[in-house]
Amino acid sequence: MVGGHAGRGGLRERKKQRTREALSLAAIRLAVERGWAAVTVEDIAAAADVSVRTFRNYFSGKAEAVAARHLDRMRRIADELRVRPGDEPLWEALVSSVEAQFAPDEDLDAVPAPDPAQVDGVRVMLTEPALQGELARAHALAQDELAAAIAERTGTDPARDLYPALVAAAAGSAVAVAIEHCLRAEAPTPLGPVLRDALEQLRAGLPVP
Amino acid sequence: MVGGHAGRGGLRERKKQRTREALSLAAIRLAVERGWAAVTVEDIAAAADVSVRTFRNYFSGKAEAVAARHLDRMRRIADELRVRPGDEPLWEALVSSVEAQFAPDEDLDAVPAPDPAQVDGVRVMLTEPALQGELARAHALAQDELAAAIAERTGTDPARDLYPALVAAAAGSAVAVAIEHCLRAEAPTPLGPVLRDALEQLRAGLPVP
DNA sequence: ACAGAATATGCCGGATCGGCAATATTGCTG
DNA sequence: CAGCAATATTGCCGATCCGGCATATTCTGT
Numbered sequence: 001m002v003g004g005h006a007g008r009g010g011l012r013e014r015k016k017q018r019t020r021e022a023l024s025l026a027a028i029r030l031a032v033e034r035g036w037a038a039v040t041v042e043d044i045a046a047a048a049d050v051s052v053r054t055f056r057n058y059f060s061g062k063a064e065a066v067a068a069r070h071l072d073r074m075r076r077i078a079d080e081l082r083v084r085p086g087d088e089p090l091w092e093a094l095v096s097s098v099e100a101q102f103a104p105d106e107d108l109d110a111v112p113a114p115d116p117a118q119v120d121g122v123r124v125m126l127t128e129p130a131l132q133g134e135l136a137r138a139h140a141l142a143q144d145e146l147a148a149a150i151a152e153r154t155g156t157d158p159a160r161d162l163y164p165a166l167v168a169a170a171a172g173s174a175v176a177v178a179i180e181h182c183l184r185a186e187a188p189t190p191l192g193p194v195l196r197d198a199l200e201q202l203r204a205g206l207p208v209p
Numbered sequence: 210m211v212g213g214h215a216g217r218g219g220l221r222e223r224k225k226q227r228t229r230e231a232l233s234l235a236a237i238r239l240a241v242e243r244g245w246a247a248v249t250v251e252d253i254a255a256a257a258d259v260s261v262r263t264f265r266n267y268f269s270g271k272a273e274a275v276a277a278r279h280l281d282r283m284r285r286i287a288d289e290l291r292v293r294p295g296d297e298p299l300w301e302a303l304v305s306s307v308e309a310q311f312a313p314d315e316d317l318d319a320v321p322a323p324d325p326a327q328v329d330g331v332r333v334m335l336t337e338p339a340l341q342g343e344l345a346r347a348h349a350l351a352q353d354e355l356a357a358a359i360a361e362r363t364g365t366d367p368a369r370d371l372y373p374a375l376v377a378a379a380a381g382s383a384v385a386v387a388i389e390h391c392l393r394a395e396a397p398t399p400l401g402p403v404l405r406d407a408l409e410q411l412r413a414g415l416p417v418p
Numbered sequence: 419a420c421a422g423a424a425t426a427t428g429c430c431g432g433a434t435c436g437g438c439a440a441t442a443t444t445g446c447t448g
Numbered sequence: 449c450a451g452c453a454a455t456a457t458t459g460c461c462g463a464t465c466c467g468g469c470a471t472a473t474t475c476t477g478t
Binding site (some may be wrong): 060063089090091129132133134136137139140154156159161162163165166167169170172173174176177178180181184194197198201202203204205206208209 | 269272299300338339341342343345346348349363365368370371372374375376378379381382383385386387389390393394403406407410411412413414415417418
């Protein structure tokens, strides 16, 4: 062993992660400011200082690169749930895990500061079919991991019980509905309260309003 | 006026619909029996007796063609809900509408007879990322229409209330979870009871089992 | 330090994708 | 019923995507 490195995992893995993030970020930025069709894989690769071929080692296309950020964030919900105290009721732990990922800011996954021009760019970008598909897929993938974490925590069997998959799907739906709601509103709306409301309605069995 | 035609809509529209169905069906059949990568757009177009260019007027790619069948079926849930008697409680009408689309047979959307070889082909096909994305997108699109139908029926405002989108998402989740469950099981499992169970759990607020 | 493994890159051929213009089919109207 | 307008089908083409292969470069564990 040469010596204790900083972050966990080797230098190799960290660099890989940084490249992945740089590519995803570049893809989002370019797509938002130039429009979806006007940005090629070559542009993204150049913006992250890697070859086009390397980009394609990380992502299968523009869409996957853009969706990666959303995917990573959704994944973190499952990670967060795993490290919660085990005696906490499931739903409570789940709500905390979800809110932890959307607490500070960022209405979708691109802009740190809710600049109206950029938000509008995101709206336009989200009309692209290829991107919608990839985002929906990312959502589904993350839900599968969340379902596994829920099954693990509750001692249910994902192969026999619908329960873990259903709870994961419910949580995912709450996030999706809340994000779309806030994104559709013209006045910038904080995500947190909307998300909490959605989760609460689901837990109450969706009573008619 | 020339005369009352048979089905609603002109001959033109019906022919279009038949072409669309033929293409989607051909795409599914070829992909299941040959494997995803081994079928080109040209093959599909040839199987439906249209030019490649025409195929691309209907669908943006193989994935969309295959997903079209699922999309159409999910759309019919919303259509069914609209023609239900208005005095029926929403959830009851919704459950009926969903079950009506999955009542007779077909575990996913390809095979009329649950041939084990074909079911396995479907399983393999569903591992394809591009197809997963398109299916997820179809799911999301259908949910939007369902949400509109629910809002219409309950008098809620999709722009202000989370309710319609949440209920639509819950119904969609139940369908998705039930389908995946039945597809994962090695013994052929009828979808109906599983679907009913999933919907019931959601309505009960997902109690821990 | 060295052997082995994983990654980055260039190159290439097949397939995809969408715009354009010509042609054919359908629906309407006089 | 005959012509006209609208829409669908088709072929063509260049840009792009996509993944396999071979090679060079960079990290890891002993």
